Amino acid sequence: MTRWTVLMIAAAAALTQPALAQTSDGVPGDRVVVPLPDVSGLSDDEAQALARDVAQMTVITAECPEHDVSGPEFQLMAGTTDALTERLGLDPVSYDRDYVRPAFAVVEEADACDRLGPQVPELIARLEGMGGSTQPVTPGLAEAAAAKAAAAGTSDTTPDAEAAPAE
Secondary structure, three states, rough: OOOHHHHHHHHHHOOHHHHHHOOOOOOOOOOOOOOOOOOOOHHHHHHHHHHHHHHHHHHHHHHHHHHHHHHHHHHHHHHHHHHHHHHHOOHHHOOOOHHHHHHHHHHHHOOHHHHHHHHHHHHHHHHHHHOOOOOOOOOHHHHHHHHHHHHHHHOOOOOOOOOOOOO
């Protein structure tokens, strides 16, 4: 089985598992959770263009070791893919046909890694500019801190309030 086939199977499986998809509230467990960009206000053309860019950069980071990304950066791209497929009403087969296959076709070009790899940080910055982040968050942490502070009768809701040294 080729690397492409394995990636295609994994992508299709991931898109058919809505329980595993990161929501704007995050997913508990051992998966890295990052804030995702808001894609709801994009026009169809803008959402399709972003989906093409994200698919292409995801393939570049998978196929070009010198352009690998961190776990949070990968999750930002993967979560954005989930949000875009939902926004565009795409099923896994359509996403594969319209975005993933063309991305793999581009990567097969001899200079693809050198030509497109440097665009990965630009895409990450673009997604951050849309409200996403590569800073992992712990779902429910802010709510738990607020509940703890309320129970203690304080107004400090920062998660590390106990760890802060007293002055």
